[in-house]
Amino acid sequence: MIRLPDPKRDVLARRDAIVAGLRDLLPEASLISDELRLKPYETDGLSAYRQMPLAVALPETTEQVADVLRFCHRNGVRVVPRGAGTSLSGGALPMEDAVVVGLMKMNRILDIDYADRVATVQAGVTNIGITNAVAGNGFFYAPDPSSQLACMIGGNVNMNSGGAHCLKYGVTANNLLGLKIVTIEGDILDIGGAHLDAAGYDWLGLLTGSEGMLAIVTEVNVRILRAPEGARAMLAAFASNEIAGRCVDAIIASGIIPVALEFMDRPAIHACEAFAHAGYPLDAEAMLIIEVEGSVSEQDDLLDRLKAICQRFDPISLKVSQSPEESAAIWKGRKGAFGAVGRISPDYLCMDGTIPTSRLPEVLRRIGEMSDSYGLKVANIFHAGDGNLHPLIMFDANDPASFHKAEAFGADILRLCVDVGGCLTGEHGVGVEKRDLMPYQFAEHELAQQRAIKSAFDPDWLLNPSKVFPLLDAPAMAQAA
Amino acid sequence: MSLALVPVDEAGVRDAVGQAAAERVALLVCGNGTKSGMLRPVQAARVLSTAGLSGISLYSPSELIIAAQAGTPLPEIEAALAEKGQQLTAEPPDLSRIFGATGKPQTIGGITATNLSGPRRVAWGAMRDHVMGIRAVTGRGEIVHSGGRVLKNVTGLDLCKLFTGSHGTLGAITEVTLKVLPAAESSGTLVLPNLSPRAAVVALSAALGSPYGVSGAAWMPAFPGFAGSVAFVRIEDFKASVAYRTEKLRGELGIPGTDILDEAASRAVWAAVRDVQPLPLTDADAVWRVSVRPSAGPNVLDSVASAGLRGFLDWGGGLVWLSGPASLESHACVEAAVRSAGGTWTLLRGPDALRAAVDVVPPEVPVLAAIGRRVKASLDPAGILNPGRMYAGI
Numbered sequence: 001m002i003r004l005p006d007p008k009r010d011v012l013a014r015r016d017a018i019v020a021g022l023r024d025l026l027p028e029a030s031l032i033s034d035e036l037r038l039k040p041y042e043t044d045g046l047s048a049y050r051q052m053p054l055a056v057a058l059p060e061t062t063e064q065v066a067d068v069l070r071f072c073h074r075n076g077v078r079v080v081p082r083g084a085g086t087s088l089s090g091g092a093l094p095m096e097d098a099v100v101v102g103l104m105k106m107n108r109i110l111d112i113d114y115a116d117r118v119a120t121v122q123a124g125v126t127n128i129g130i131t132n133a134v135a136g137n138g139f140f141y142a143p144d145p146s147s148q149l150a151c152m153i154g155g156n157v158n159m160n161s162g163g164a165h166c167l168k169y170g171v172t173a174n175n176l177l178g179l180k181i182v183t184i185e186g187d188i189l190d191i192g193g194a195h196l197d198a199a200g201y202d203w204l205g206l207l208t209g210s211e212g213m214l215a216i217v218t219e220v221n222v223r224i225l226r227a228p229e230g231a232r233a234m235l236a237a238f239a240s241n242e243i244a245g246r247c248v249d250a251i252i253a254s255g256i257i258p259v260a261l262e263f264m265d266r267p268a269i270h271a272c273e274a275f276a277h278a279g280y281p282l283d284a285e286a287m288l289i290i291e292v293e294g295s296v297s298e299q300d301d302l303l304d305r306l307k308a309i310c311q312r313f314d315p316i317s318l319k320v321s322q323s324p325e326e327s328a329a330i331w332k333g334r335k336g337a338f339g340a341v342g343r344i345s346p347d348y349l350c351m352d353g354t355i356p357t358s359r360l361p362e363v364l365r366r367i368g369e370m371s372d373s374y375g376l377k378v379a380n381i382f383h384a385g386d387g388n389l390h391p392l393i394m395f396d397a398n399d400p401a402s403f404h405k406a407e408a409f410g411a412d413i414l415r416l417c418v419d420v421g422g423c424l425t426g427e428h429g430v431g432v433e434k435r436d437l438m439p440y441q442f443a444e445h446e447l448a449q450q451r452a453i454k455s456a457f458d459p460d461w462l463l464n465p466s467k468v469f470p471l472l473d474a475p476a477m478a479q480a481a
Numbered sequence: 482m483s484l485a486l487v488p489v490d491e492a493g494v495r496d497a498v499g500q501a502a503a504e505r506v507a508l509l510v511c512g513n514g515t516k517s518g519m520l521r522p523v524q525a526a527r528v529l530s531t532a533g534l535s536g537i538s539l540y541s542p543s544e545l546i547i548a549a550q551a552g553t554p555l556p557e558i559e560a561a562l563a564e565k566g567q568q569l570t571a572e573p574p575d576l577s578r579i580f581g582a583t584g585k586p587q588t589i590g591g592i593t594a595t596n597l598s599g600p601r602r603v604a605w606g607a608m609r610d611h612v613m614g615i616r617a618v619t620g621r622g623e624i625v626h627s628g629g630r631v632l633k634n635v636t637g638l639d640l641c642k643l644f645t646g647s648h649g650t651l652g653a654i655t656e657v658t659l660k661v662l663p664a665a666e667s668s669g670t671l672v673l674p675n676l677s678p679r680a681a682v683v684a685l686s687a688a689l690g691s692p693y694g695v696s697g698a699a700w701m702p703a704f705p706g707f708a709g710s711v712a713f714v715r716i717e718d719f720k721a722s723v724a725y726r727t728e729k730l731r732g733e734l735g736i737p738g739t740d741i742l743d744e745a746a747s748r749a750v751w752a753a754v755r756d757v758q759p760l761p762l763t764d765a766d767a768v769w770r771v772s773v774r775p776s777a778g779p780n781v782l783d784s785v786a787s788a789g790l791r792g793f794l795d796w797g798g799g800l801v802w803l804s805g806p807a808s809l810e811s812h813a814c815v816e817a818a819v820r821s822a823g824g825t826w827t828l829l830r831g832p833d834a835l836r837a838a839v840d841v842v843p844p845e846v847p848v849l850a851a852i853g854r855r856v857k858a859s860l861d862p863a864g865i866l867n868p869g870r871m872y873a874g875i
């Protein structure tokens with residue numbers, strides 16, 4: 001179970017005055033303080049954890065964000081920034097004494113410049129919203145988390161989110177040019193711009209993935225890219241995880257970087273097939289989805305090369321999509337994987353460690369053994385090209401013992417990831433979920449260094465203070481600052 | 482600067498920094514010193530070089546990962562990668578034309594600390610985009626690591642980004658782990674002749690906004706072997722794709738007289754662009770590196786011309802290399818041009834007096850500067866690492 005820090009008693013005692021103060025700063029509909037309407041904000045994508053906030057502020061402008069933060073800073077009130085609340089690590093989990101600052105009303109696209117290949121959007125624009133806005137001109141925004149219909153660019157920036165196509169196009173950090181941020185003191189700052197590689201310290205890089213602990217992002221300059229002429233997917237199914245893993249190595253070694261290279265194990269294949277009817281091979285132990293881009297003849301050429309590589313590993317089946325519809329069906333299974341697993345087991349934890357890809361067979365074997373010993377089923381889906389694992393651990397939320405076992409199982413998997421040379425999180429962030437595992441990956445003085453950098457932005461630890469770092473008691477926290 | 486410390490391992494770097502911190506003695510942190518003339522001159526009693534930490538510590542081609550000690554010569558890394566058909570994606574430049582050849586190779590630690598990237602940056606990311614892991618000794622004399630040896634990692638604050646490009650002011654980098662990619666089988670280049678900078682950037686933008694995966698887009702007033710000004714557009718891919726894509730793009734751009742270079746010529750052109758060969762340069766000239774939105778590149782060239790500065794464009798117009806008289810007036814002119822375009826400058830080369838007198842990189846607004854000083858103080862409380870390198874007094 002994850003502990004939240006003790007609420008500040010004085011803040012709780014001043015609740016009414018704080019709500020009234022915030023009400024003065026915001027439009028009528030932008031402040032929520034009644035229990036019924038606060039309810040939707042009590043949790044995020046890690047729904048096992050819930051906590052009602054003190055209030056929710058939904059500013060409509062950067063200036064309003066600044067006013068709210070200045071007010072909270074003056075009054076010693078903690079702040080939890082929030083986008084769409086799809087975080088799977090509890091990054092947007094409220095605190096009893098905190099004001100949630102939600103960016104969803106800031107959902108406008110401010111500027112699109114095709115010649116300079118940059119779009120300026122407010123933090124509450126959804127990930128897919130950016131691509132939709134530029135698709136008519138043949139452009140897209142590359143990072144594509146599976147939650148892209150809902151999650152917002154401000155959340156993506158703060159989690160440094162990835163997606164299935166990151167092997168080629170990179171994660172969020174690689175597709176940003178600038179930010180508008182508001183500090184906890186209410187100062188508005190422009191970081192970067194519409195140009196590449198600002199001289200000076202890389203604040204843009206540091207802020208990306210900072211999980212709402214350094215500042216609130218209100219605007220983002222993203223790079224937009226021209227879409228390729230076309231894309232096509234193929235499926236390759238194998239008799240074991242080992243063989244599929246060796247095939248992934250061979251593909252990378254061949255010099256082809258497919259735009260996507262996704263891996264599913266047997267339980268994942270079955271769950272997704274039942275959901276998407278994509279024609280996934282049910283007799284396989286492991287399956288790869290491989291996607292290539294280019295003109296039709298380039299696709300043919302690359303797919304021929306990939307088929308030849310896969311053939312060397314005695315595939316159970318090889319299927320090259322013959323049409324955009326078939327490619328879409330292949331992806332439907334993968335993109336809907338979480339929902340598909342949700343149909344077998346309404347409750348599951350989605351883990352997110354990264355491993356060196358060469359350790360894949362061993363890691364999947366160990367996860368299988370753990371699954372047996374915990375008595376919980378697990379389905380594995382992962383971005384094979386970059387070693388980012390997503391084991392989905394199924395449990396029964398009505399049985400607290402089952403949930404605790406699932407958490408322990410998840411923690412064992414993440415420790416295993418670190419043991420083989422990987423890390424605790426590849427794209428979902430630390431949040432509250434992996435916070436207490438941080439000392440497994442970092443030495444105490446390294447965590448102290450990271451805390452000190454947070455303190456440089458937020459000396460009083462008001463911005464999302466219960467996330468990422470193991471809790472210290474209050475005096476120690478002050479010392480770290 | 483009398484004493485030069487050249488430890489041979491990370492513990493040696495830690496001890497050297499720890500001792501300097503205890504004694505409050507400033508250190509000039511460097512690798513082989515090939516870029517020591519960059520940014521502001523550092524006043525330091527001791528030199529700490531990481532050149533003694535050498536060697537590739539891990540190379541796993543099928544995982545697209547290479548790790549090397551900070552002092553490993555770049556050519557050694559490039560050769561190891563080439564043997565497996567891979568490359569450093571960001572294509573870091575060799576700036577010996579600007580800083581003079583020292584007889585020593587640049588190190589991977591130096592390239593990382595300066596975040597220098599070549600023409601491919603425009604499509605495939607900068608050095609900083611490929612640093613997956615870093616180990617460094619902070620000014621506290623502590624060894625810290627960030628990131629790791631995997632391709633996706635969001636665990637904790639990303640200090641890799643902070644150390645990369647910090648010019649040794651936040652820590653002495655001891656090891657770097659990089660994402661690498663397969664080198665394309667073939668490289669092809671379109672030559673667009675006799676375009677003004679503005680017309681060239683329109684064409685380069687169209688090329689970069691095409692579906693053909695352009696990985697280089699530059700314009701220069703002259704290039705050996707060509708009459709007049711010339712713009713180059715590069716496509717790297719499998720042979721058949723390069724042939725198809727260059728032809729297709731030539732047709733779509735529709736610029737009369739467009740030529741296609743063969744493989745060898747294409748590689749030669751881009752090596753020259755990467756290493757800043759097209760920049761007109763006299764021994765006395767100062768050199769600036771400017772980054773703006775691509776469409777503003779020609780404006781920058783225009784507005785500095787009156788001060789006698791000349792230059793060429795890379796990154797589709799977004800990277801402006803400038804050279805000219807090493808004077809306060811020239812620098813003021815560059816600053817003004819960049820400010821009105823909205824971008825960033827670096828005074829890369831100039832006499833010590835000039836580099837000490839001006840803002841070699843844009844000053845930060847006060848609030849951000851204050852945050853920066855607190856970050857610096859958290860990593861280097863005694864202020865001993867390359868003091869004054871980026872900003873006076875920090």
Ligand SMILES: Cc1cc2nc3c(=O)[nH]c(=O)nc-3n(C[C@H](O)[C@H](O)[C@H](O)COP(=O)(O)OP(=O)(O)OC[C@H]3O[C@@H](n4cnc5c(N)ncnc54)[C@H](O)[C@@H]3O)c2cc1C
Nearest residue numbers: 083084085086087091145146152154155158161162212217
């Ligand atoms: C079904 C499903 C599939 C998913 N698939 C993927 C995937 O493929 N890849 C992936 O990387 N992630 C995935 N996720 C996780 C999640 O969608 C991402 O982390 C996403 O970026 C969160 O965006 P959000 O707008 O929901 O942010 P929230 O969940 O609201 O917030 C995320 C974090 O960012 C902070 N934050 C949010 N907005 C701001 C802001 N404007 N300023 C400062 N801080 C802010 C919050 O405090 C919190 O710490 C998935 C989640 C679900 C539920």
